[in-house]
Amino acid sequence: MDTAAAQPIRWGAIGATSRIYRNALAPAFAASDQHVVVAEASRADDSERPYADLLARDDVDAVYIPLPNDGHKPWILAALAAGKHVLCEKPLTMSAADTGEVFDAAEAADRVLMEAYMWPHHPRARKIMQLVADGAIGDVDAFRSVFTYPASNPADHRFDERGAGALFDVGIYCLAPPMLMLDREPVAVAAVATRNAKGVDIAMTGFVDWGRGVGSNFDVSFRAPHRRILEITGTEGVLTVPGQHTPGPETASQILIQRRDDAVEVIDVEGANAFVGMVDQFAAVVRGDAPAVFGRAESERLARVLDRLHAASARPDPTAGGAAR
Numbered sequence: 001m002d003t004a005a006a007q008p009i010r011w012g013a014i015g016a017t018s019r020i021y022r023n024a025l026a027p028a029f030a031a032s033d034q035h036v037v038v039a040e041a042s043r044a045d046d047s048e049r050p051y052a053d054l055l056a057r058d059d060v061d062a063v064y065i066p067l068p069n070d071g072h073k074p075w076i077l078a079a080l081a082a083g084k085h086v087l088c089e090k091p092l093t094m095s096a097a098d099t100g101e102v103f104d105a106a107e108a109a110d111r112v113l114m115e116a117y118m119w120p121h122h123p124r125a126r127k128i129m130q131l132v133a134d135g136a137i138g139d140v141d142a143f144r145s146v147f148t149y150p151a152s153n154p155a156d157h158r159f160d161e162r163g164a165g166a167l168f169d170v171g172i173y174c175l176a177p178p179m180l181m182l183d184r185e186p187v188a189v190a191a192v193a194t195r196n197a198k199g200v201d202i203a204m205t206g207f208v209d210w211g212r213g214v215g216s217n218f219d220v221s222f223r224a225p226h227r228r229i230l231e232i233t234g235t236e237g238v239l240t241v242p243g244q245h246t247p248g249p250e251t252a253s254q255i256l257i258q259r260r261d262d263a264v265e266v267i268d269v270e271g272a273n274a275f276v277g278m279v280d281q282f283a284a285v286v287r288g289d290a291p292a293v294f295g296r297a298e299s300e301r302l303a304r305v306l307d308r309l310h311a312a313s314a315r316p317d318p319t320a321g322g323a324a325r
Contacts, residue, residue: 008036009283012060012084014051014075015067016040020089025064025116028275034283051075055082062087062286064116068157069094069168076102076113085112087282090172094164096303103296112286115299117172120180121277122248124269128232128239128255131267132181137234137257140181143216144231145174147246148203148224154196158222165201166220167193167309173246174218175305177230178210180298186305187211191313194223206309236260247274 011029013021029035038059041050054060055078062085065075073093079086086106092115093099106113119125132140147170157163191206203221210216219227228244237257243249251271258264284290292298 006034006283006287008034009085009286010059010061011035011037011064012039012041012054012057012062013037013064013066014041014054014079015065015071017042018066021064021066024118024275025066025279028273028279031273031276032280032283034280052078055079055084060084062112062282065089066116068162069164070157070162073098073102077105080105080109080111080113083109083111085282085286087114087116087279089116091115091168091303091306092299093303094168096300096307099300099303103300112282112292113296114282114285114292115294115302116278117176117294118247118274118278119173119176119245120293121281122274123272124241124248124253124255125177125246125274127267127269128177128230128241129181131239131255131257132232132234136237137232137239138236140214140232140234142214142233143178144218144229144233145177145216145245146219146227146229147171147173148219148221148227150225151202151222159196159200159202160198161200163200165193165195165204166222167201167204167306167313169222170220171204171218171306171309172302173228174220175208175216176294176298176302178208178214178216179301179305180294181232182210182214184210185301186308189305189308189312191309193313201310201313204309204313206313208305208309237265248272 029037039054041054044050063079065088072088076086076088158169186208188209193201194203196202205219207217228246230241230245232239237259240256249271250273253269255267285292
């Protein structure tokens with residue numbers, strides 16, 4: 001389809017005061033002629049009625065949902081029932097079972113549902129995945145990834161059952177790159193977590209055995225300094241990304257490959273807005289022009305991995321006598 005001739009997707013945002021919407025998604029919609037925001041809804045005196053009113057509008061084609069994590073599933077289902085396509089922040093839901101349920105609902109409604117994971121929509125991420133697929137660093141042995149930052153508000157939903165922790169908040173940035181490049185289920189996982197008094201992980205370190213001799217370790221935290229690291233070790237080189245690997249800069253950047261003789265190969269990559277790439281890809285899927293880059297199969301696999309890591313790092317409920325680390 002000629003996207004230049006296509007009518008823009010008319011968006012409604014549920015939870016329009018969220019930081020990710022204001023700072024990233026609203027500018028992304030505005031930057032592309034494939035989108036127009038026609039409605040924004042926020043709680044009114046703690047009532048969610050404005051959300052329902054937005055879904056009742058006939059001039060809304062698709063809904064973006066950046067609510068606290070426990071609000072994702074109910075409002076995804078409500079939006080699909082109202083006949084809207086849905087782009088929802090990660091994690092799509094808080095369990096693999098719920099993720100399967102919302103995708104079943106999307107298929108039944110013949111609507112597009114996508115998890116808002118921007119990383120694979122940046123040219124540098126695509127180049128990394130292509131280099132690995134082409135064997136540019138030989139056979140892959142290991143991935144190392146880190147996403148940590150000092151969260152400043154302990155009353156934030158991420159610290160309680162509404163957001164339920166660091167793994168749900170930023171784990172996708174550590175787990176999805178190897179998952180996408182290897183395209184298979186893990187055979188085993190291990191993890192340890194530091195939890196607050198509510199039992200929510202505020203830091204987690206873990207390992208995923210992807211089988212065939214390939215493993216990935218990760219570190220997520222709400223209390224460590226700002227770090228966003230991706231490193232891929234292969235038999236012929238180690239690939240690293242200077243600076244923060246996600247979402248990827250809007251200006252030109254580089255990928256580094258350290259070779260076996262310690263020579264460093266520098267690969268220049270163009271810049272782009274990964275959020276614009278993501279919403280434009282959503283539009284292509286809605287119009288039937290392309291399959292989802294991060295679709296049902298990827299979201300369900302990610303949800304299963306998250307479930308397993310939460311189970312592996314579990315410890316007794318603090319109200320039942322367990323002590324938080």
